[in-house]
Amino acid sequence: MPIRWFVAILYAAVILIGFVVIAERQPVSEGLVALRAIEAGEMMRDIAPGNGARYAKRKIAAGEILKPSDFVALPIVAAPEATFVTAVAVDRALVDAGDLNGGKLAQLCAGAVTETVPVQSVLCGPAGSTCIAFAAVPVDKVSSLGDALKDKTVKARLLRANSPC
Amino acid sequence: MSSAVGISGAVEVFKGFFSRGFWFGSFLPVLIIAGIHVVLAAWAGLIDVSLADLVKAELDKLIAIPLVTFVLVILAYAATPIIPLVRGFLDGSLLPQRVHDRLWRDHMIAARKTRSEVDDATQCLSDAGDLNARETALLQQARAEGNKNGADPVQQTAQDALDKIIPLVDAADKGEMPSSAELGKQCKALSDTLKLWKTDLDENHRHHGAAVLLTSAQAKLTALLKDAETHAEHHMDAVLSRSSRIAYDNPQATRMADIRLLIEKYSQDTYGVDFDFLWPRLQALLPGQSEKDTGTMSDKLGMASAQIDFSVLSLGLSLTVFLWLPYFVWTGDPVKFFAIAAIAPLLTVFLYFVTLESQIAFGAVMRAAIDTYRLKLLDELCQPRPATLADERELWWQLQLTDKLRQLNPVYNYSNRKA
Numbered sequence: 001m002p003i004r005w006f007v008a009i010l011y012a013a014v015i016l017i018g019f020v021v022i023a024e025r026q027p028v029s030e031g032l033v034a035l036r037a038i039e040a041g042e043m044m045r046d047i048a049p050g051n052g053a054r055y056a057k058r059k060i061a062a063g064e065i066l067k068p069s070d071f072v073a074l075p076i077v078a079a080p081e082a083t084f085v086t087a088v089a090v091d092r093a094l095v096d097a098g099d100l101n102g103g104k105l106a107q108l109c110a111g112a113v114t115e116t117v118p119v120q121s122v123l124c125g126p127a128g129s130t131c132i133a134f135a136a137v138p139v140d141k142v143s144s145l146g147d148a149l150k151d152k153t154v155k156a157r158l159l160r161a162n163s164p165c
Numbered sequence: 166m167s168s169a170v171g172i173s174g175a176v177e178v179f180k181g182f183f184s185r186g187f188w189f190g191s192f193l194p195v196l197i198i199a200g201i202h203v204v205l206a207a208w209a210g211l212i213d214v215s216l217a218d219l220v221k222a223e224l225d226k227l228i229a230i231p232l233v234t235f236v237l238v239i240l241a242y243a244a245t246p247i248i249p250l251v252r253g254f255l256d257g258s259l260l261p262q263r264v265h266d267r268l269w270r271d272h273m274i275a276a277r278k279t280r281s282e283v284d285d286a287t288q289c290l291s292d293a294g295d296l297n298a299r300e301t302a303l304l305q306q307a308r309a310e311g312n313k314n315g316a317d318p319v320q321q322t323a324q325d326a327l328d329k330i331i332p333l334v335d336a337a338d339k340g341e342m343p344s345s346a347e348l349g350k351q352c353k354a355l356s357d358t359l360k361l362w363k364t365d366l367d368e369n370h371r372h373h374g375a376a377v378l379l380t381s382a383q384a385k386l387t388a389l390l391k392d393a394e395t396h397a398e399h400h401m402d403a404v405l406s407r408s409s410r411i412a413y414d415n416p417q418a419t420r421m422a423d424i425r426l427l428i429e430k431y432s433q434d435t436y437g438v439d440f441d442f443l444w445p446r447l448q449a450l451l452p453g454q455s456e457k458d459t460g461t462m463s464d465k466l467g468m469a470s471a472q473i474d475f476s477v478l479s480l481g482l483s484l485t486v487f488l489w490l491p492y493f494v495w496t497g498d499p500v501k502f503f504a505i506a507a508i509a510p511l512l513t514v515f516l517y518f519v520t521l522e523s524q525i526a527f528g529a530v531m532r533a534a535i536d537t538y539r540l541k542l543l544d545e546l547c548q549p550r551p552a553t554l555a556d557e558r559e560l561w562w563q564l565q566l567t568d569k570l571r572q573l574n575p576v577y578n579y580s581n582r583k584a
Binding site for chain 2: 006023
């Protein structure tokens with residue numbers, strides 16, 4: 001390789017290193033930072049819902065910079081493996097208190113059936129109305145849940161985790 | 166205006182202490198590079214300089230200017246010894262041996278390619294010249310032979326002969342000069358035709374039209390031969406012009422070294438005298454520099470030398486612009502970092518070519534000095550004026566031989582005494 005090419009490549013490498021050093025030393029861009037961890041599907045109750053986006057699209061760690069693209073207007077309900085996702089009406093007070101939300105565990109009560117299930121997301125209507133929670137029920141509990149619900153006096157309820165039915 | 170008075174006044178104070186060469190070759194590069202650094206410092210926000218305020222400022226408020234000028238003069242004085250150092254790097258003599266050898270190898274590869282191009286162009290010109298001279302004469306002989314022994318020309322045959330030439334002329338008109346082989350082939354064919362037919366026929370002759378066609382074919386082909394030689398000559402000139410700064414017969418490590426070698430070869434190639442023998446002696450004969458008359462050879466040499474010093478020192482000092490790169494990395498300004506990364510190499514490359522050109526300009530003045538004063542040197546050495554260039558070369562050879570023998574004499578004396 002001619003020496004002039006060697007010098008040109010060396011210079012380009014030095015400039016690249018300089019640029020990388022500058023980029024590394026750039027201060028973190030100003031913007032919203034998550035003060036606590038946010039679970040995927042969590043409904044944001046404590047921020048202004050800009051252009052309707054109020055559900056976390058992914059799991060966000062505490063201290064991470066929040067980007068508009070991290071939030072969506074409607075909940076993303078995913079079904080974990082070997083689970084059956086079902087919608088259950090929940091008391092809004094539980095949601096407002098932060099006991100029930102996407103990414104949290106809840107106590108599913110339906111007659112004799114009691115099961116701790118992960119909540120995928122929560123959907124609430126206007127202020128004062130009840131909310132709907134999407135809970136992932138293990139598939140091996142679906143049959144007993146179905147049997148329990150055959151009794152018309154039995155209603156499925158979602159309570160705060162570890163709460164007695 | 167006021168600032169200009171301040172600078173010129175300050176310069177006036179120091180003017181008498183240094184030569185013109187110092188002001189142009191040392192002070193000016195320091196001033197320019199210092200100016201560039203001031204602009205960059207202002208751009209980086211390190212200093213607050215407003216040119217408008219500087220121009221409007223009262224003279225008594227510009228007390229810093231003589232001080233700055235004094236500092237720059239000191240810097241220029243201190244930087245002057247850098248000039249031979251930078252020149253040493255530029256011609257490769259002060260580079261590490263491995264770097265020098267690598268540069269020389271790279272340059273040799275390029276120089277061999279150039280020499281090959283020059284050889285090809287020379288051969289091409291030689292072939293075209295030979296072809297033109299030979300075939301033009303052969304066509305004329307064939308024409309004479311045809312007029313002597315040939316028959317009256319036939320219209321169709323004459324037309325056929327011309328039709329073979331027309332495409333070559335058309336190609337040449339479009340810039341595609343026919344090859345020597347193609348021209349030679351057509352010359353042979355036309356010669357064979359011309360030998361068979363008469364071409365110098367009276368206007369009233371019934372075959373006069375055919376004779377005119379044959380004459381036209383010969384004229385066009387002759388013109389093509391001449392054009393081919395001119396084309397080859399032009400190509401040769403272009404190749405020589407492009408390669409005039411490359412010592413392809415004895416490539417050096419760098420372009421600068423090549424140019425110096427070519428300059429120093431001039432006296433050897435032209436008059437048969439070594440540059441190292443001639444130049445120191447010749448310099449003693451040159452009329453001294455004058456304050457009023459700047460047209461003397463010494464003045465011209467001095468200015469050309471100062472121009473080299475100016476470009477070499479500017480080139481050396483321009484490298485300091487690269488020091489802004491780590492500064493902008495430290496401040497974390499990517500725009501300014503990339504701006505310096507782009508501008509600094511351009512400035513250095515520009516000054517490198519300025520240096521090469523100033524070396525060439527110095528070489529031209531040096532050649533003029535050799536041409537003008539070499540015979541005067543012979544007079545000073547009490548030698549007769551040679552009648553011819555060959556005599557002059559012989560005389561210089563004798564003088565150099567005498568000089569070498571004089572240098573060797575002590576060695577012989579020492580050996581003899583020992584024996």
